[in-house]
Amino acid sequence: MDIRQLRSFIRVVEQASISRAAQSLHMAQPSLSQRIRELEREVGVALLQRHSGGVRPTEAGAMVADRARAILRLVDTMVSEAQSAGREPVGQVIVGLPTTMALHLTLPLVQLVQKLYPKIRLRVSEGMSGHVQEWVHSGRLDIAVLYTADPVPGLALEELVKEDLCLVSAHDPALAGQDIRNAELVEYPLVLPSPDHGLRRSIEAGWRRVDRPLDVVAEIDSLVHLKRLAMDSGLHTILPAAACRDEVLAGKLMCRRVLDPPLRRPIAMATSTSRPLSVAGQHIYGIVKGMVRDAVRA
Numbered sequence: 001m002d003i004r005q006l007r008s009f010i011r012v013v014e015q016a017s018i019s020r021a022a023q024s025l026h027m028a029q030p031s032l033s034q035r036i037r038e039l040e041r042e043v044g045v046a047l048l049q050r051h052s053g054g055v056r057p058t059e060a061g062a063m064v065a066d067r068a069r070a071i072l073r074l075v076d077t078m079v080s081e082a083q084s085a086g087r088e089p090v091g092q093v094i095v096g097l098p099t100t101m102a103l104h105l106t107l108p109l110v111q112l113v114q115k116l117y118p119k120i121r122l123r124v125s126e127g128m129s130g131h132v133q134e135w136v137h138s139g140r141l142d143i144a145v146l147y148t149a150d151p152v153p154g155l156a157l158e159e160l161v162k163e164d165l166c167l168v169s170a171h172d173p174a175l176a177g178q179d180i181r182n183a184e185l186v187e188y189p190l191v192l193p194s195p196d197h198g199l200r201r202s203i204e205a206g207w208r209r210v211d212r213p214l215d216v217v218a219e220i221d222s223l224v225h226l227k228r229l230a231m232d233s234g235l236h237t238i239l240p241a242a243a244c245r246d247e248v249l250a251g252k253l254m255c256r257r258v259l260d261p262p263l264r265r266p267i268a269m270a271t272s273t274s275r276p277l278s279v280a281g282q283h284i285y286g287i288v289k290g291m292v293r294d295a296v297r298a
Helices: 003-015 018-025 029-043 059-084 099-116 129-138 182-187 198-206 223-232 241-249 279-297
Strands: 048-051 054-057 091-098 120-127 143-146 155-170 190-192 216-219 237-240 253-259 264-272
Touching: 003 018, 003 029, 003 054, 003 059, 018 029, 018 054, 054 059, 059 091, 059 129, 059 279, 091 099, 091 129, 091 279, 099 120, 099 223, 099 241, 099 279, 120 129, 120 279, 129 143, 129 155, 129 198, 129 264, 143 279, 155 198, 155 223, 155 241, 155 279, 182 253, 190 198, 190 223, 190 237, 198 237, 198 264, 223 237, 223 241, 223 253, 237 241, 241 253, 264 279
Parallel strands: 091 120, 091 143, 190 216
Antiparallel strands: 048 054, 143 264, 155 237, 155 253, 155 264
16 A cells, blocks of 8 residues: 555545546546555455446545545655755645634635745635534644534644624614623524534523523524525524624624623634644644634634
8 A cells, every 4th residue: 555545545535536536636547447446455345436427435435535634644744844844834734714714714814824934835624613623533624723612532622712602683773782681582583503503502502591492483504694684684693793794894784792691602723633733734723823812802
């Protein structure tokens, strides 16, 4: 088994097609197929299922793909650290951000890294917090920002700050800037993310009124549509203020903090306990950490 086999297999899994993977690798399809067959012989099980539309990994293939990504990340880290020993850090660093955080951090993060560390190749992946957690755990990310501080096997978490959650409504000059009490949330028709969404879990965990349920009239896992419904439909939602900053400044939405007790969710940085950060990754970790804290406190 060698590194070329692993890289080729990952490309086939990502492309879901041997022919497309061969084109992207600039090699003949029969040569790529032979390389995959050799890997399957090394492992001793089938790694791909062929079908009319291409290929997909078997259960064993999906596991091998995850482990291969982790191995390749370690190899790339070794190379980048050797290249940057005593010099400016180089190499690729992949950061995962939840959607609400990515809205405001992606652009300034890329710009700052380009200015400070032009030889670092930064890649930013955006997704739901649960997906981002899965990606860093499987080795697809080096660093992740998560909306949880609960211990996760295989991950090192550093809680940075607790973020206030707000009742988000169409702008009303008479109410803008006023906080509301936690127990008053039952008085508002709400559109919230689905129960398996990290934000919804934070809301449910922090809501203290037990004699009446929240009036959840719809569940939508889309930040764009949550804000649009709050603007135009007479419904309300619950989000961090940072997620609505532009709409509040434009006079389209208002955010009122939920107090007594406050409604908050933790924000943490996550890395793998089995894959140490490269020198470049350590620099990016510090930058992201500072930017997250500044964004929440703004």
